[in-house]
Amino acid sequence: MHEFELEYLNWIPLLWVCVFLIIMVLFIIIGKIFFRDDFDEMSEQGLPFYSGTSNKMLQLITASNLYWGFKHTLQSYFNSLNRLFISNLGDFIQWFIIIVAIMLLIITGALM
Amino acid sequence: MIKHVPVLLVAIPLVVAFMLPIIGMVNRTIRTITAGVAIVIIMVLSYLLIQDVMICKKIFYYMVGSPDPTALFEHGLTFPIRIALKIDQFSLLFIIMATTLSFLFYLFSSQYIEENERKNYFTVLYVCMVAGMMGMLIANDLFTFFVFLEILSISSSALVSFRTERKHPPYAGYKYMFVSSIATSFFLLGIAFLYAQYGSFNIDYLKKVMDGTVLDKIAIVMLILPLAMKCGVVPMHMWIPDTYSEAPAPISSMVKLGSLICLYGLFRIAFTFGSHVYVSYELGILFILFGVLSMFVGVTQALIQKDVKRLMAFHAVSQVGYMLLGVGVGLSVIKSGDASFAIYGKIAMIGGLFHVINNALYKGLLFLTSGIMVRHYKTRDLNVMHGLAHYDKFTALVFMIAALAISGIPPLNGFVSKLIIYESVFHYNPLLTLIAIFVSVLTLASFMKVFYSAFLGMPPERKPVEQPILVKFSMVILSIIIVAIGLFPQGIIKLLIEPAVNALATF
Amino acid sequence: MSAIILYITFVLLFTMGLFALIFKRNLIKIVIALNILDSGMNLFFITLGYRHNATAPIFTLLPWDTHITMVLPTPQALILTNIVIGFATTALMLGVAILTYRNNKTLDTRKLRGVEEL
Numbered sequence: 001m002h003e004f005e006l007e008y009l010n011w012i013p014l015l016w017v018c019v020f021l022i023i024m025v026l027f028i029i030i031g032k033i034f035f036r037d038d039f040d041e042m043s044e045q046g047l048p049f050y051s052g053t054s055n056k057m058l059q060l061i062t063a064s065n066l067y068w069g070f071k072h073t074l075q076s077y078f079n080s081l082n083r084l085f086i087s088n089l090g091d092f093i094q095w096f097i098i099i100v101a102i103m104l105l106i107i108t109g110a111l112m
Numbered sequence: 113m114i115k116h117v118p119v120l121l122v123a124i125p126l127v128v129a130f131m132l133p134i135i136g137m138v139n140r141t142i143r144t145i146t147a148g149v150a151i152v153i154i155m156v157l158s159y160l161l162i163q164d165v166m167i168c169k170k171i172f173y174y175m176v177g178s179p180d181p182t183a184l185f186e187h188g189l190t191f192p193i194r195i196a197l198k199i200d201q202f203s204l205l206f207i208i209m210a211t212t213l214s215f216l217f218y219l220f221s222s223q224y225i226e227e228n229e230r231k232n233y234f235t236v237l238y239v240c241m242v243a244g245m246m247g248m249l250i251a252n253d254l255f256t257f258f259v260f261l262e263i264l265s266i267s268s269s270a271l272v273s274f275r276t277e278r279k280h281p282p283y284a285g286y287k288y289m290f291v292s293s294i295a296t297s298f299f300l301l302g303i304a305f306l307y308a309q310y311g312s313f314n315i316d317y318l319k320k321v322m323d324g325t326v327l328d329k330i331a332i333v334m335l336i337l338p339l340a341m342k343c344g345v346v347p348m349h350m351w352i353p354d355t356y357s358e359a360p361a362p363i364s365s366m367v368k369l370g371s372l373i374c375l376y377g378l379f380r381i382a383f384t385f386g387s388h389v390y391v392s393y394e395l396g397i398l399f400i401l402f403g404v405l406s407m408f409v410g411v412t413q414a415l416i417q418k419d420v421k422r423l424m425a426f427h428a429v430s431q432v433g434y435m436l437l438g439v440g441v442g443l444s445v446i447k448s449g450d451a452s453f454a455i456y457g458k459i460a461m462i463g464g465l466f467h468v469i470n471n472a473l474y475k476g477l478l479f480l481t482s483g484i485m486v487r488h489y490k491t492r493d494l495n496v497m498h499g500l501a502h503y504d505k506f507t508a509l510v511f512m513i514a515a516l517a518i519s520g521i522p523p524l525n526g527f528v529s530k531l532i533i534y535e536s537v538f539h540y541n542p543l544l545t546l547i548a549i550f551v552s553v554l555t556l557a558s559f560m561k562v563f564y565s566a567f568l569g570m571p572p573e574r575k576p577v578e579q580p581i582l583v584k585f586s587m588v589i590l591s592i593i594i595v596a597i598g599l600f601p602q603g604i605i606k607l608l609i610e611p612a613v614n615a616l617a618t619f
Numbered sequence: 620m621s622a623i624i625l626y627i628t629f630v631l632l633f634t635m636g637l638f639a640l641i642f643k644r645n646l647i648k649i650v651i652a653l654n655i656l657d658s659g660m661n662l663f664f665i666t667l668g669y670r671h672n673a674t675a676p677i678f679t680l681l682p683w684d685t686h687i688t689m690v691l692p693t694p695q696a697l698i699l700t701n702i703v704i705g706f707a708t709t710a711l712m713l714g715v716a717i718l719t720y721r722n723n724k725t726l727d728t729r730k731l732r733g734v735e736e737l
Contacts, residue, residue, distance in 0.1 A: 255700075259700060262704045262707075266708060269715075270711060273715050273718065278722070279722045279723060280722075282716075282722060283715075283719045283723070285715045286712060286715045286716060286719060289708065289711060289712050290653075293657075293708055294640065294653075297653075297656050297660055300701065301660065301663075304660070304663055304667060307664075307667060307693075308667050313693075
């Protein structure tokens, strides 16, 4: 009997490695099955197809394009966060003093 | 010899730091090696203590300047006013973490930072930072803690503004120093409130005589909140992305390590004084609130960042939340009187402290890889990065290990500590676990974004330069430690974490 | 009586410092505000160790049965340390403020965003 209940951490390290290897092998097998043999990366098949623009940078999906739905939905939340911190030095100490005041009220029991 | 280790841990880096400029005037290679050797020596010293402190449960006391330094109370003194140092299990855990990581980051920076006349100052300030961390970790009186906190702040602020020829780093250093000066002023106010009542700075003595007056409670708030501000707990977190993103890459890792040392002070003060002033339940609840807020706000802000270092800095905010959550659950039930501390409170604390170690490892590694990315692309903008993995497979692999570790993917160390936190916090309140898992998912999402835009896509216009050997070596060692802790967590918990939790939770 | 005046002075200095820290926009003025805050802290500590009609704590080997009252020695030693730390902080912040002005041509915190605009 251990002093603390962390028995589930007594895992076999080799098992993790095996699981990892099995997943890798599965990936390779699936890739072998579904990739066509006549694919040649060096030829034109390797190039992506872009329609519209010929500027190479615009053809990429850049980092700010990712999760745009998330950003769009939570726009008001992010706006309110940005309004709290307009990157003035005064903001830091202002929030610090507010938190000190709140914590003093709670800890000293002035609210009770 | 071994009884002098506490003072040597501080003295060696301090003495070496002020020797370095003179050595640097003679020969730059010798200077670099000297600083490295000093850090290695304190690392070996801290490993030597494992046998005594962690296994034999011995606690080292040291009174600097007294004829017999290990004697606890000198004749004629009713309470000690000397500089008191103490190493117990909890501080040794952090000492081992700080020395090992600062050595690895030093290896990285010794070849990453270009060699010129300013490298002298870099090395001096770096070793000063190590001295500040060591001093904070072994100080047993509040004023010594305060002095070393200031040493740490001043040297880190100077290092944050290291690249003074660029536009923004000086202001980032100013901002860091501004925040730390306010924090330390309030910390000194807290010390003054305690001194006014009990006439001593010694933590052990204060613990003995504290009786929970209102002034004590005010003092505790004044001691805890500045440290919380220096770790970047959410309503006071906005300086973290501003400063971390402007610092050179190894310094971002070091400043992160310094903020974890402030977290040490936070836990130490909350646990030592909290229960004597009868506020441990309130403090625990506040820790949990701060933790949840930090986790959520940090990760949602990180998800929309375009700047790679700002993104990682917001994750630093969000990861501090996990530690506060784990330890806060332990703190809130420690005085409850029923068996809840034995059932889940202690395990939550183990998870929290384990997460500190893991977080320091993978967060440091992430900042180091971000340094390599920034050096290659000459910008921190994720929108213009693409395809580094075509040429630099090594950085891609190392980044992947660190990114999977921070998002809690099974065979890596982040998974273990997050699992412990989920399991134990579930007994306390299932909602907290849900939030923690949700934050973990968002972490994975935001690092997928970094990996996608920095490493995948069409090949970059020019080939990256080959990284120097020490840069690669330090990153390899860090990733090996990450994988090893993930595979064998039980040994680390038994050897280091559990004694630390026991030392923290006894009064 | 004099101690109360000193405590009031401490409170005034501390509030003045905080007020200036929150509402001043100039980097140099912020450094001055931090110095005011620091002086307030120093005054507070010294006042804590003050004893009325006492002498300076400069004796070694004083016999136990004397009736000399001394002011407390620890706060004075600590305040010396704190003054030195405050000096280092001020020097560093002023140096960094000069560099900020050189790179950005302004000291106004509203115009300095401090982060690279992407």
